[in-house]
Amino acid sequence: MNCFMCKGHLENNGTTFMVDLGNCIVIIKNVPSQVCSQCDEVSYSNVVTKQIEKMVNMFRSSLTEIAIINYPITERNIIKDMCLVLKLRYVHMD
Ligand SMILES: [Zn+2]
Numbered sequence: 001m002n003c004f005m006c007k008g009h010l011e012n013n014g015t016t017f018m019v020d021l022g023n024c025i026v027i028i029k030n031v032p033s034q035v036c037s038q039c040d041e042v043s044y045s046n047v048v049t050k051q052i053e054k055m056v057n058m059f060r061s062s063l064t065e066i067a068i069i070n071y072p073i074t075e076r077n078i079i080k081d082m083c084l085v086l087k088l089r090y091v092h093m094d
Contacts, residue, residue, distance in 0.1 A: 008038030
């Protein structure tokens with residue numbers, strides 16, 4: 001598979017996905033993606049894109065300001081990572 005921007009070679013790589021929802025910044029680490037070795041364009045497979053969407057939607061109505069989650073996204077990981085975020089906020093408030 002080649003990059004659709006510059007036709008460069010794509011390499012499988014884990015990247016960090018970040019989106020600002022206004023009320024919440026969602027950061028997803030180790031997302032499986034294809035990175036172009038020429039222009040650094042990042043693309044995701046359909047499955048990964050769906051997972052990211054699902055994840056982001058979960059935080060749309062949350063009161064968490066910053067969510068840092070690890071891919072693969074599982075219920076267990078979400079709970080674990082949300083606890084971490086809440087702890088971080090608690091520390092920050094002191
Ligand atoms: Zn490219």
